[in-house]
Amino acid sequence: MLSNWNKLVMLLCSFVLLSCERDIPVVEAIDYNPTFVAFDVPNRFPTPNLPADNPPTEEGIALGKKLFYDPILSGNNTLSCADCHFQSKGFSDPARVSIGIEGVLGTKNASAIINAAWNTTNFWDGRTISLEEQALGPVTSFIELHSPSWEQVAQELMDNSEYKGLFKQAFNTDIIDSSHVVKAIAQFERIIISSESKFDKFLDYEASLTPSELRGKEIFNTEKGDCFHCHSYPLFTSNLFHNNGLDPEGSMDNGRFNVTNDPNDKGKFKSPTLRNVELTAPYMHDGRFATLEEVIEHYNFGGHNSSTIDPLMKKVDIGLGLTQQDKTDLISFLKTLTDSTFINNPEFRP
């Protein structure tokens, strides 16, 4: 039996407690237990912007990798993401343009997936902002995986008992939809990080560059080669859109114009990363250059002037004036961006 005094104490305490706003979070009962993974930012890289609604988990990343390598996302279960993004090629496609499930030729060279966590846009024309949004397109695109609909893909995954369990573990859901699929793939893509090239090791005093590589570095980072403006360290991409003079006025691919509808953006494409560039041939949005030598020859020629040529293409119609030795040195330097740890990383394999 409580005394009157104790009752009074309890009453007052209850009153005070109720009047004080509670900040204790309401925890909903959950029946899954994902293992959250801290994003590992390489030395000298900035912290990327990661979506708050898709925190990486071991379960999500593993599911994303499985989906990336599984042709189940394609209309006839014959083609996976990995069939156009080969790890040995820096997750790019050695084909000039990728080929869809019905043999339909695409129009662009598949972009390399390297350090995509730092992408500010995706695709050559930057039509998506997030990696989640990016992963939505190819699944139903008629020139790519060409599934009839996302609903059909989701149903196929739900009919698969293994996937059903994996989605439950990753996202605590019994109803799979496109948002879960793209979140998982994006989680996997964000861990595809390349930061251990010879050049990175050089900056860490763990490797030395040859005289040719050092000369190439100087050419790369000065106006002599003028590569650095669009391909600066550490990502070796500006994440911006440029017309680098591939085509004259009137012959240009729309490029970024398709997204912005701004005529000033015609012929502009996102500058790709040059990390692992030795492996990511062919080059340019349409894969027109088969070798690094051809790429450098384009810039050495100067490119075509046009109304949307990038102001950074200061040697258009004139050319860089590189000697054969300069070109050799520049390529030597570019090859220091190859990251053998990256292309052999077992974490990225199926």
Add this chain to the structure above:
Amino acid sequence: MYLSKSIFSLLVVFTIVFSSCKQPGCTDPIASNYNADADKEDDSCIYDNLNLQFNLKNNERAFSRYDTLNFNEGSFRVENITFYMSNITLNNTSISKNVKDVHLFRLDEPNTMNLEVTAPNGNYESVSFGLGLTPELNNTEPSDYPTDHPLGLNQNTYWPMLASSYIFVKIEGKMDTSQTSSFYPLTYHLSHEDLFRALDFPKSISLDENNTATLQFNIDLSKLFTDVDLSQELAHERTSSPLANQLITNFSNAIELE
């Protein structure tokens, strides 16, 4: 004894309960009424009582991205202009109040052309800022910041090699010096520590919580190429060149406060 124990227990409970209650107030450090003791936001914050608005001009005329400047030696189509302002300060005889450490103006990002800041109420006699980055800021690098920060990687304003530096001013476009509508790329990137310019603009500024003051800065691009030899190229080098110094002086002179 019984009573004193109860009173003691009551006091303990009250102490615990009240100490767990949060102090309401404005918890945002950039608000003008920020309360450092508050740990519960009560939506009382007062923001942005000073706007710095930047307008591009060609003499007296409004100027926009992709417009063309015409002058005796040629025509220049402006495609992008960026510049850093650092240590933006309001001054009177007794104080100099820093209201913003760094701001990056980007012509291709219209939202950067209007800078909203919070400043203590009062009367000020001038506003000052550095064109470019103070040495302290210029000695940092993009990996020190979030990618979208004015000094972050996504701004593409850092030249990492040789005498590494942020690019204080970018002037990018296409020039026609032949008067035949043959425009060719022209880019000036000004990126050396010694190109920093401290600017001060006398102006009577009165701030109170009821009004937002706006300072209109005009950037008269017609002054950009004064005494500039357009046949000269400007490259990223270890030292600043006379051309770079002339351009930064011209850019400083182009900024006027209405």
